[in-house]
Amino acid sequence: MTFKRSPRRKVWLYPRMPKLSVEGEYDAVLGPQLYLVHRVDFPIRFAHQARKIAPSIMEEFGAKSDWIFEVYQDKEGWIFLAYDPRQILSQFEAASLNPRKVKRLFFAQQFAEYFSHPVRLGERDVLANVRGTVTVLPAEFIDEAADEEERLSTLPEPAKSFPFRALEESRSKWKIRDLVLLTLAALLFAGAWIVEGIRAHSERVRLERELQESAHGDPTLISSITRRNIYERYALIDHRQRNIRQILKRLGKLVSKESKLTSVQISPEGYNAVFDVKSDKIPALKQLALSYELHPIVQGDRLIVKGRWK
Numbered sequence: 616m617t618f619k620r621s622p623r624r625k626v627w628l629y630p631r632m633p634k635l636s637v638e639g640e641y642d643a644v645l646g647p648q649l650y651l652v653h654r655v656d657f658p659i660r661f662a663h664q665a666r667k668i669a670p671s672i673m674e675e676f677g678a679k680s681d682w683i684f685e686v687y688q689d690k691e692g693w694i695f696l697a698y699d700p701r702q703i704l705s706q707f708e709a710a711s712l713n714p715r716k717v718k719r720l721f722f723a724q725q726f727a728e729y730f731s732h733p734v735r736l737g738e739r740d741v742l743a744n745v746r747g748t749v750t751v752l753p754a755e756f757i758d759e760a761a762d763e764e765e766r767l768s769t770l771p772e773p774a775k776s777f778p779f780r781a782l783e784e785s786r787s788k789w790k791i792r793d794l795v796l797l798t799l800a801a802l803l804f805a806g807a808w809i810v811e812g813i814r815a816h817s818e819r820v821r822l823e824r825e826l827q828e829s830a831h832g833d834p835t836l837i838s839s840i841t842r843r844n845i846y847e848r849y850a851l852i853d854h855r856q857r858n859i860r861q862i863l864k865r866l867g868k869l870v871s872k873e874s875k876l877t878s879v880q881i882s883p884e885g886y887n888a889v890f891d892v893k894s895d896k897i898p899a900l901k902q903l904a905l906s907y908e909l910h911p912i913v914q915g916d917r918l919i920v921k922g923r924w925k
Contacts, residue, residue, distance in 0.1 A: 623640060623641055623642050623718060624637060624641045624642070624768070625641070625642045625643075625644055625721070625767070625768055625770070625772070626641050626642070626643050626644065626712065627644045627646060627723075627736070627764075627767050628643055628644065628645050628646060628649060628703070628706050628707070628710070628712075629646030629648055629649065629706075629736055629737060629740075629751075630646075630648050630649075630706070631737055631738075631739075632706075632709075632710050632737060633710070634709075634710055634711040635710055635711060635712055636711070637712060637713075637716065639716065640716050640717075640718045641716060641717065641718065642717070642718055642719045642720070642721060642772070642776070643717045643719075643720050643721070643779065644720075644721045644722065644723060644726075644767075645698060645703070645720070645721070645722050645723065646723050646736060646742075646751065647723050647724070647742070647749050647750055647751050648751055649698055649702065649703060649706065650696050650697060650698040650722055650724075651673055651676050651677060651678055651696070651697045651698070652694060652695070652696050652722070652724050652748065653672060653673060653676055653694075653695045654691065654692050654693070654694055654695075654747070654748075655672065655692055655693050655695060656691065656692035656693075657692065657693060657867060657870075657876070658870055658875050658876040658877075659693060659876070659879060660877060660878060661878075662686055662687070662688070664878070664879055664880070664881075665686040665688075665693050665695070666684065666685075666686050667881045668859065668863060668879075668881055669684035669685075669686055669695050669697070670682075670684055670856070671856055671859040671860045671863065672695055672860075672863070673695055673697040674856065674860075675860070676697075678697035679699070680856075682697045682698060682699050682700070683697065683698055683699075683700055683780050683781065684696065684697050685697075685722075685777050687725070687775045691747070694724060696722055696724070698781075700780070700781035700782075703781045704781055704782070714779070714781065714782055715782065717779040718779075719776040719777065719778070719779065720776065720777040720778065720779045721772070721773060721776055721777070722777075723742060723749040724748065724749045725773040725775065726749065726770055726773070727744050727747060727748070727749050728744070729770050730742050730743055730744040730749055731744050732761075732762060733752070733757050733761040733762070734761055734762045734763075734764065734766055734767060735754065735761045735762065735763055735764045736751060736764060736767075737764070739753060739754055740752065740753060740754060741753075741754050741757055741761045742767075743757070858924050858925070859881060859886075862886055862922075865907040865908075865909060866879065866888050866909075866920065868903070868907065869890060869900060869903060869904060869907075869909075869918075869920070870890075873892060873893045873896040873900075874890045874891070874892045874893075874896065874900050874918070875890065875891045875892075876888060876889070876890055877889050877890065877891050877917075883924075884923060884924065885921065885922055885923035885924055886920075886921060886922060886924075887919070887920075887921040888919070888920045888921070889917055889918075889919050889920075890917065890918040890919075890920070891916060891917060892916060892917065892918050893916070894916055897913055897916070897918060900918055901913060901918060904918070904920055909922065910922050
């Protein structure tokens with residue numbers, strides 16, 4: 616990875632960090648406690664293709680659909696990163712930092728080569744490179760003396776940086792729970808208005824009032840309504856995500872020394888993957904694809920696998 620020097624201050628962000636006073640713009644570096652990371656040795660050619668499948672890959676490691684996802688490539692494959700923008704903004708607030716002054720964002724993982732020797736991070740932890748992944752370890756578990764935290768500010772800046780999108784995402788995205796509660800509250804207020812306005816004129820009003828009274832007397836009824844609302848709204852989204860993960864796993868099983876995935880496109884309508892294959896291996900690869908219930912098409916030395924979501 617290429618590194619360069621930057622005149623801006625790098626501020627490392629991590630839990631239980633001291634309050635800081637930073638003048639002007641600065642770059643932020645997220646500590647390992649604030650993001651999820653996963654390395655995938657998958658023959659994807661372009662970053663925008665990797666970014667499209669990032670939510671599906673990182674979901675298995677605990678990432679939520681409203682998190683922010685970033686990707687970059689190193690010598691060993693693609694690095695997928697995910698973080699919760701709300702958690703990051705809370706950390707800025709706890710450290711008395713202004714998130715609007717963040718110019719660019721980095722992740723501790725990008726500095727992995729500099730942590731072959733542990734470096735202190737706060738009073739109780741150290742940063743270390745564990746099999747290629749930057750990890751936080753308790754300081755008492757380290758036999759050798761760790762470098763002081765000041766060394767972090769001297770590390771060269773990686774050539775790859777990321778925009779700080781937490782502010783934008785926090786304004787534009789609602790939590791699913793908030794959306795459902797707001798919808799339910801609006802329905803309850805509407806029902807109350809109807810009951811109050813025409814209580815004496817309709818049997819329907821009497822029945823609705825009884826329903827409201829039952830709901831307030833039995834919280835499980837409201838809980839049931841909420842669960843059903845969530846399921847109806849998001850079942851389709853969950854189904855698509857499961858389909859994407861399943862297809863990616865099957866495509867991955869087609870990759871070998873004799874077959875290289877040169878492109879993959881994921882869209883709301885379906886998927887399209889292209890493999891470069893040695894001509895004598897095409898029949899076997901086609902049979903393998905069929906065994907995984909895929910739909911392969913042979914075009915010269917290429918095998919195209921495409922389909923539509925069910």
